[in-house]
Amino acid sequence: MTTATDHLSATTLLRFATAGSVDDGKSTLVGRLLHDSKSVLTDQLEAVEHASRSRGQEAPDLALLTDGLRAEREQGITIDVAYRYFATARRRFILADTPGHVQYTRNMVTGASTAELAVVLVDARNGVVEQTRRHAAVAALLRVPHVVLAVNKMDLVGYAEPVFAEIAEEFTTYALELGVPEITAIPISALAGDNVVEPSAHMDWYGGPTVLEHLETVPVAHDLTGCHARFPVQYVIRPQTAEHPDYRGYAGQIAAGTFRTGEAVTVLPSGRTSKIAGIDLLGEAVDIAWTPQSVTLLLEDDIDVSRGDLIVPSTDVPATAQDIEATVCHVADQPLTVGQRVLLKHTTRTVKAIVRDIPSRLTLDDLSQHPAPGLLVANDIGLVTLRTAEPLALDSYAESRRTGSFLLIDPADGTTLAAGMAGDSFASTARAAQPADGDDDTAWDF
Template sequence: MDLLRFATAGSVDDGKSTLIGRLLYDSKAIFEDQLEAVERTSRDRGFEYTNLALLTDGLRAEREQGITIDVAYRYFATPKRKFIIADTPGHIQYTRNMVTGASNADLALVLVDARNGLVEQTRRHAFLVSLLRVPHLVLCVNKMDLVDYSREVFERIREEFIGFATKLTIPDLQVIPISALEGDNVVDRSMNMPWYDGPSLLHHLENVHVASDRNLVDPRLPVQYVIRPQSNDFHDYRGYAGQLVGGVLRPGDEVMVLPSGMTSRVARIDTPDGPVDEAFPPMSVTVLLTDDLDVSRGDMICRPYNKPVAAQNICAMISWMADTQLRPGQRIQIKHTTRTARAIVKKLHYRLDVNTLHRDENAEALGLNEIGRVDLRIAQPLFVDEYARNRLTGGFVLVDESTNVTVGAGMVVAAD
């Protein structure tokens, strides 16, 4: 079975945690003791129904305030597909957590309260989904039971969102009317909305095609570890382990190792289940070459005529995640694939208002949860592609050198 990673987004109280609880409950992915604990907590808090949001809001502060603060990950499976859910916060001050949860998602669910329609946070999260190049977006118009399952309300919200989405980069958009509390159109089609002829949410999640979203054109294997067993049975074994983040590799393929530029051919591709005839993203593999080359962690295996840019100057969109500000001249550490280097912020081009999409070209710094376009100068080359071409070789994180705390996430726009 293949795997679908999806993240929830939307404003506070739009019902993200309740929706995930309903998905887990109706797909029979909850253990009896988990359900009993949620039912008991629901009674203790005075709810007249089982509050399924408690399945994901695990932090005590979240349960007390009725909001999501951290990114909660949940796992479940149906006969068709495995799922990893990232339940991200709706509050504006936790925007960085939403970026973290959606950064490696295949699909994003943006929820809207049918009573309120589109709000500022809806647009903010839709823009962030577009910025992060999440290829599939589902707008869930939730709480349809509170507007008497009105088709007019749904169509109005749908048309307004589609109008906003035309300004963004969203390759695939689906709009579904649901009630997470009552279960309408979540797992099964709702009898309360006969006017809706589209799929239920789970049916769409099970059938959305994500295999072609990955870059299968540009072979990229960042070397994470060099495997040299000390056993006499494997004294000639020298393998280069890592996760394939782009393209397809097969035994016999000619490859190049960066930064040395030395070429060889793939002798064998090993996995935990044994050798394979081909490897593709996101497989974790060990590649053996026909020649003994000097290869170490941080190197990149690619094709001789299809190489990433060996860049020391990077222009990138940065999502800043720290309380201290990002300013030109600041020194910082950058982590890209399996390579780490020191960098300096050369220039801040503009700060982006994610609500209006307005560019403030007079901005002098980026603050917490702000996004801007920045030039970085890096001490040693990184092997990058544009983020629009490959999210894994085009994305990176920024780390504070003194505290070793992650302070930003970046997406490569241009590099040389």
């Protein structure tokens, strides 16, 4: 019988994202990676060659393999997150090529939110710049377990080892301060292909892996079956057919952990308890299911369960709360302000909330905290406290990226305002400096 561990140990999928400043060569790197690993279809390459000739270029511009929007090709910059799927003999990949321009930092949050590795590019001529630090901070916030520093355009600095060493030391020091667990520095030339897929003949002083070799061999922590088991209910199924007149199932995707028939479970936020009477997977009854499978759970008792509820093992019930402290990456053009009413979306549940306070904002230059900024604007990273109209069961983002994250939404037009990480921040010292407001009994009007 196949177990959850067997299934996950056979998985060879790596999700990774690229990031870097404008013109650092992210799209060229991705294009070179696809081209040299023979992952480009003939018609795709022909389209790139045609587009390159129309722009007066003799050689194919490999960046066009990812810059697919017309506006991107006209401006020569990446605007939206471009997803590409490819495979080698050793592993399958999903890559997200994210924009480098400061005004599109919010798009990196989208691309890196599910990534297990981030490739941060640096132009060897410019070294570590503010946008490099910003991308490192976002990767750390999003708990991306592996970060690759790709020092690009080494051909333009004569493939000099001291240039690479200085940049690698500066970035590594900064990233370690952020808490990035693993950093691998690789000198490359995406345009020439040095150390992307094949080792470079111009940098014999470098003895580490190429970019593709590292991507193929880096450990991937897919095993979410050991995390706290969480099942957000997406839909209640009641077919009411003659064959199954009393069928009532709760459908959704398992966010983390493993569920078994006969297991005692608790439904949140109500706190009602029952046992799993059955699990339906693709129309078949199974005894066990694990993340990220989409299943239907059947319970022994006829209790009130609806969309947005969270089913958890009765032996591992998280605390629910209406007062939430979290780090957010602000992604909207309009600012986030103290006292602002918002919607908070956590898994399949959306509740009303109010921003009680914004204790601090992160300054990326030196990782210091700017206390009591009063608001957050686009691309800001800050600490917020929220009061929700209904209790929520949020795990710490450090323990679960799925059930520890949420979105803040403008209730007027549905615009996403910020991406939040519960119980996880750089702001411990800034938080300690803030006086207690002592207004827990305030009646917030939702």
